Structure formats: C-alpha cells, structure tokens
Amino acid sequence: MTTILEKPTAKNWRAGRIKPEQMAKYLQNGRDFIDDEALEARLRTTAVPDAARIRAIIAKARSIESLDLDETAALLHVQDPELWAEMRQAAAEIKHKVYDNRIVTFAPLYVSNVCVNSCVYCGLRQENAAVARRTLSMDEIRSETEILAGKIGHKRLIVVYGEHPTSNLDYMLESIRTIYGVKVPARRGHGQIRRVNINAAPMPDEELRELQKAGVGTYQVFQETYHKATYRAVHPAGNIKADYAWRLYTMHRALEAGMEDVGIGALFGLYDWRFEVLGLVAHALDLERTVGVGPHTVSFPRLEPAENTPFNEALRWRVSDEDFEKVVVVLRLAVPYAGMIVTCRENPGMRRRLLPLGCTQTDASSNIGVGGYQDAEQHGERQQFLLADTRTLDEVVRDLASMGSITSFCTAGYRCGRTGQCIMDLLRTGAEGKFCKLNAVLTFREWLDDFASDATRAVGEPLLQQEIAEVQQKMPQAFPAFMQSYERICAGERDLYF
Numbered sequence: 001m002t003t004i005l006e007k008p009t010a011k012n013w014r015a016g017r018i019k020p021e022q023m024a025k026y027l028q029n030g031r032d033f034i035d036d037e038a039l040e041a042r043l044r045t046t047a048v049p050d051a052a053r054i055r056a057i058i059a060k061a062r063s064i065e066s067l068d069l070d071e072t073a074a075l076l077h078v079q080d081p082e083l084w085a086e087m088r089q090a091a092a093e094i095k096h097k098v099y100d101n102r103i104v105t106f107a108p109l110y111v112s113n114v115c116v117n118s119c120v121y122c123g124l125r126q127e128n129a130a131v132a133r134r135t136l137s138m139d140e141i142r143s144e145t146e147i148l149a150g151k152i153g154h155k156r157l158i159v160v161y162g163e164h165p166t167s168n169l170d171y172m173l174e175s176i177r178t179i180y181g182v183k184v185p186a187r188r189g190h191g192q193i194r195r196v197n198i199n200a201a202p203m204p205d206e207e208l209r210e211l212q213k214a215g216v217g218t219y220q221v222f223q224e225t226y227h228k229a230t231y232r233a234v235h236p237a238g239n240i241k242a243d244y245a246w247r248l249y250t251m252h253r254a255l256e257a258g259m260e261d262v263g264i265g266a267l268f269g270l271y272d273w274r275f276e277v278l279g280l281v282a283h284a285l286d287l288e289r290t291v292g293v294g295p296h297t298v299s300f301p302r303l304e305p306a307e308n309t310p311f312n313e314a315l316r317w318r319v320s321d322e323d324f325e326k327v328v329v330v331l332r333l334a335v336p337y338a339g340m341i342v343t344c345r346e347n348p349g350m351r352r353r354l355l356p357l358g359c360t361q362t363d364a365s366s367n368i369g370v371g372g373y374q375d376a377e378q379h380g381e382r383q384q385f386l387l388a389d390t391r392t393l394d395e396v397v398r399d400l401a402s403m404g405s406i407t408s409f410c411t412a413g414y415r416c417g418r419t420g421q422c423i424m425d426l427l428r429t430g431a432e433g434k435f436c437k438l439n440a441v442l443t444f445r446e447w448l449d450d451f452a453s454d455a456t457r458a459v460g461e462p463l464l465q466q467e468i469a470e471v472q473q474k475m476p477q478a479f480p481a482f483m484q485s486y487e488r489i490c491a492g493e494r495d496l497y498f
C-alpha cells in the first residue's frame with residue numbers, strides 16, 4: 001500500500017515517485033531502447049523500396065507476425081499508390097483475420113483533473129487557470145457510473161486520473177472498487193461495468209501490484225512522443241513527467257508486476273508521425289523481447305485544441321487525414337495482434353474511414369469533463385480538450401451495424417485468464433476469435449434487449465441473426481451450448497460467457 005502523507009502537497013508528493021532502481025535492469029549500458037539517431041537514419045534514407053520487398057513484408061504481416069523496425073520503415077517509405085492500396089487491403093484483411101467484424105466500445109471516465117505536471121499541450125497542466133479543478137468523491141463516481149452503465153449501457157470504462165496526491169493509489173483503488181460495485185436495473189436485465197481500464201501516470205512497482213489485485217483490465221500510459229528532444233521540449237524540467245525513461249519502462253514494469261494487459265500510445269502532432277510509428281513499434285518489440293508480451297492495445301490520439309493552450313494552435317507536425325490513415329495501416333501491419341483504439345477525438349467520418357483499416361476499439365457517448373456525465377452543463381469548463389464526435393453509444397452501435405460490424409460488449413477475456421501472453425498466442429493463431437464471436441453475440445443480445453433504441457434494434461437484429469447463422473455453420477460443435485446460453489439471456493439472465 002502507499003505511504004499516505006498526512007497532508008500531501010504537490011511538492012512533497014513529487015519526491016520519491018520515480019524509483020530509478022526499478023527500471024535500471026531494463027537499460028542496456030545505461031541506454032534505453034529508443035535510439036533516436038538510428039530511427040532518424042531509417043527515415044532519412046532516400047532509397048525507394050523495392051516492390052518485391054514490400055510485398056514480402058506485407059505477406060509476413062498477413063501471417064500475423066510482428067514486423068521489425070527495418071520492415072516498418074520500408075512501409076513508411078512507400079510512395080507508389082498501388083502498393084499503398086495493397087497495404088490498405090492487407091490491413092483490412094489482418095483486422096478481419098484476427099478480430100473478425102467485431103468492434104469493442106468503451107467510455108472515458110475522468111475522475112480528477114488536478115495535475116502536478118505542465119505538459120505544454122494539455123489543458124489540465126497545473127498552471128492553466130482557465131480550467132476548474134475537481135476530484136470526484138466516491139458518491140460522485142458512483143453517480144457517473146450509474147449513468148454510464150445504467151442509462152447508456154457501457155460495460156467498459158477507461159478511467160482517467162490526473163497526476164496528483166489527491167488521486168493517489170488509495171484513491172484509485174477506492175474508485176475502482178466503487179465502479180465495480182455499481183449495479184443498476186436496465187430494461188430487462190441490469191447495467192454494470194465489467195472491465196475497468198485505467199489511464200494514469202507511471203507508478204512504482206508496489207503500486208502497480210495493488211492495482212492489478214483491484215482488477216484493473218488494461219493499464220494505459222502513452223509515451224506522448226518517442227523523440228527525446230521533443231519530449232524534453234514539451235515536458236518542462238522539474239516535472240515528474242519530464243523523466244522520459246521512467247515513462248518508457250512503465251509497461252515493462254507493469255507486466256512484471258502482474259498487470260495482465262497494457263496499452264501504449266503516442267500523441268500524434270508533437271513530432272514527425274513516421275518517427276512516432278517507429279517508436280511505437282520499437283516499444284512493442286522491446287516488450288515482446290524482454291517481458292515476452294506485446295501491448296494489448298496501441299493508441300494513436302491526434303493532438304486536439306485545448307482550453308487556453310496556445311501550443312496546439314500552430315503545430316509544425318500536425319498530421320493530415322491522409323497521413324493519419326497511413327499511421328493506422330502501418331501499425332496494423334507491424335503489430336498485427338494488438339488491439340487498436342480510435343477515439344472521439346476523431347470526427348464520425350474519420351472514424352468510419354479508420355475502423356475498417358484495422359481499428360478494434362472505439363469510444364462513444366464520451367464526455368471528458370470531470371463529473372461531466374452528471375453535470376453536462378459544466379462540461380465546457382472542465383474538459384481537457386475538445387471532442388470531434390459526440391454521438392451516443394446507441395448511434396455508434398447503429399452506425400457500426402449498418403457497416404456490418406457487431407459491437408462486442410464482451411469482457412470475458414481477463415476474467416477467464418485470456419490475457420497477456422495467452423491472448424497474444426490465441427490471437428496470432430485465430431483461436432481467440434472463436435470465443436470472441438460467441439461472446440460478442442451474447443453480449444450484443446443483452447445490449448439490444450437492455451439499451452437499444454427501436455432504430456438500432458431494427459439494424460442490429462438482422463446482423464445478430466446473421467452472426468448466429470455463422471456460428472451454426474462455422475462452429476457446429478459449440479452451437480448447442482451457445483444456443484443454451486443465448487436462450488437464457490433472452491429470458492433475462494445476464495453476464496454469461498465462454
């Protein structure tokens with residue numbers, strides 16, 4: 001457990017948060033695995049990649065093998081529109097092979113926006129007086145969760161914490177317990193959050209172990225930028241977050257502390273997008289090499305405007321829509337087993353464009369104000385940045401169904417041990433898909449009965465029947481047991497899974 005200081009202040013709390021001894025063993029000759037010069041050199045080369053080599057790399061990705069840095073860089077150099085079309089096609093096929101037509105949805109829950117750091121791009125940086133600060137009480141977290149689980153129908157949350165003594169480990173543990181404890185009646189069954197993921201600053205090993213025991217699904221920390229000079233420029237010296245290596249090795253430490261799934265990410269727009277793609281791939285490869293497990297998810301948020309944050313207004317490295325599509329395609333090919341998250345930072349049109357190219361998770365009905373679900377009118381004052389897609393979960397589920405994608409509310413994986421190395425192996429071989437297909441259909445049935453509008457049911461029902469027919473045809477042995485669970489859900493039972 002944490003040492004709780006009687007009256008922690010941002011200053012005395014900062015001391016001792018970073019424990020260099022916990023990351024020392026990962027460094028090689030005192031250096032981390034991001035070699036800026038070597039990555040830049042790969043990008044500087046002017047050699048036009050040979051089409052045969054690119055096709056061989058695409059074939060490797062199609063067999064669900066991770067690409068190395070040279071292979072990823074070669075893809076980033078492709079100029080030929082025909083080869084890009086082949087890469088897009090392969091990305092879509094890989095997505096389908098590993099994840100079929102399933103999309104997982106979640107919502108962010110911002111529980112605190114106080115922060116001791118001063119990241120120049122973030123509306124929550126400590127000196128930004130334009131943002132009203134707040135840390136939710138447990139009663140407020142319960143109320144927010146009741147709306148998310150009981151009215152909207154979410155089953156997964158990403159809970160977001162500022163880095164501050166008021167949102168220390170004890171606060172996190174209590175908030176996670178509070179969220180899991182909420183159970184609200186819905187139209188036929190009940191609403192409940194079944195997977196709590198968290199996005200929170202790097203923590204020491206002993207705190208990570210406590211979070212794992214509390215039932216955290218995925219622990220997410222974004223490196224923001226892998227480019228060290230840029231990292232230094234946007235994270236002022238003296239801040240906890242200024243320590244690049246402490247952040248870089250958080251996921252290594254988290255996995256070794258027992259956390260089953262971790263999520264990496266880069267904030268696109270801080271530096272050259274091609275460098276950040278190489279950084280993400282280097283991160284995934286180093287996790288695989290040293291800890292034996294790659295990231296469960298990869299995120300690639302684009303930098304958004306934020307309240308009173310001039311840094312974001314004149315970005316040298318802003319990523320165009322066309323390049324952003326390339327980010328998704330190359331990541332899909334390079335890390336073929338990983339879940340890929342596209343969020344409401346992107347507008348509906350862009351999300352429709354990116355989802356078929358390899359994304360597997362998306363949020364909906366999102367509100368990034370602290371207390372914002374309950375207190376919608378104060379949303380504008382507390383938000384971290386501005387969202388480009390404000391559609392409800394019901395609208396997003398309908399939109400996905402009309403594109404032939406089934407929204408999966410499945411949270412079975414981490415509850416029956418299909419996480420970490422195990423899930424990676426299952427995904428690579430396609431075996432996980434069998435469980436996921438069954439659970440996607442069962443949870444979609446639940447959701448249509450409990451939360452869907454008439455318009456969404458009208459689009460969702462035919463898709464569901466199509467999926468049931470596919471289970472019968474492709475998994476005849478599992479079909480009778482599956483139908484038994486399906487009937488029980490139709491009769492009002494909830495949370496049955498394979």
Ligand code: SAM
Pocket residue numbers: 115121122123124160161162163199200201202221222224266267301302303304305306312345384385
């Ligand atoms: N304070 C913790 C941290 O920084 O790791 C977690 C919370 S922070 C609010 C979560 C993420 O928001 C950051 O990792 C960053 O990538 C993202 N973010 C910050 N400012 C942003 C902006 N203006 N546009 C888009 N994403 C932003």
Ligand code: SF4
Pocket residue numbers: 115116117118119122123124125126161162163241
């Ligand atoms: Fe704080 Fe995270 Fe925002 Fe940085 S990105 S100011 S650490 S909330």
